[in-house]
Amino acid sequence: MGNNVTMHAKDTISAALAECFVTIGSRRYNFMQAIDLEAKFEKVKTEVPILGKPGRGNKAAGWKGTGSATFHYNTSIFRQMMLDYKNTGEDTYFEIQITNEDPTSRVGRQTMILIDCNIDGGILAKFDADADYLDEEMDFTFEDFSMPESFANLDGFLTN
Numbered sequence: 001m002g003n004n005v006t007m008h009a010k011d012t013i014s015a016a017l018a019e020c021f022v023t024i025g026s027r028r029y030n031f032m033q034a035i036d037l038e039a040k041f042e043k044v045k046t047e048v049p050i051l052g053k054p055g056r057g058n059k060a061a062g063w064k065g066t067g068s069a070t071f072h073y074n075t076s077i078f079r080q081m082m083l084d085y086k087n088t089g090e091d092t093y094f095e096i097q098i099t100n101e102d103p104t105s106r107v108g109r110q111t112m113i114l115i116d117c118n119i120d121g122g123i124l125a126k127f128d129a130d131a132d133y134l135d136e137e138m139d140f141t142f143e144d145f146s147m148p149e150s151f152a153n154l155d156g157f158l159t160n
Contacts (some may be wrong), residue, residue, distance in 0.1 A: 004074040005156030014102045024077065033075050035135060037098060038115055039067035039142065046149075065142040067114065071136035078122050093118050096142075099149070107151040116143035 006032060019030040044062040093116045100101040101109035120139040 007154060007156075008106075011105045011154055012067055012102070013102065013107070017102045019097075019099045021097045022055040022077070022094055023097070024081075024092060031071070031096075033072040035070040035072065036069065037069040037096070037158070039065065039083065039096075039112065039145070041065055041145075043155045046120065050080060057077060064070075064152075065114065065145060067113070067117070067140050067142060068137065069140070070135055070137050073126055078138060079124060081119060082122060091118060109149050110131055110151045111155050113146045113148065114142040115145055117141070118143075 011080040019033045020037060022029045022031045033034040043060045043066050044059045044064060045063040048059050050057050085091055096114040096117050097111065098114075099109055117140050122138050122139065123136045126134055126136065
């Protein structure tokens with residue numbers, strides 16, 4: 001145990017120190033209303049029968065991107081998308097850029113860009129006389145992504 005390298009607590013990333021931007025058409029919004037956001041990549045797999053084996057194998061056959069976000073109920077940009085779709089039938093696709101960076105951590109920053117995002121739906125109107133503040137949730141899909149910046153490896157992480 002004497003040679004076991006461990007991570008320093010300061011190298012965790014503060015949950016609140018992030019930036020989120022939403023780009024709709026030519027307009028870019030600082031999505032400071034966001035409380036949380038999570039984007040997931042899921043492989044779509046197909047089962048493959050294999051002669052001589054009682055079990056089946058699994059082979060990747062594609063992927064899908066899904067996400068969810070919670071944000072303060074104080075912006076109308078997503079309700080405007082729903083209204084535009086209702087009135088015109090034209091759907092809106094947009095980008096979300098998320099950057100995580102904690103100046104205390106030695107890992108630096110990571111930026112992910114979710115491309116061709118599309119909301120699944122959303123809240124049109126809301127009130128709660130008993131709440132401290134209003135928030136709302138939104139589910140979405142995305143069709144592509146890029147990672148222009150990635151976290152650095154911590155000392156001791158790479159062993160070979």
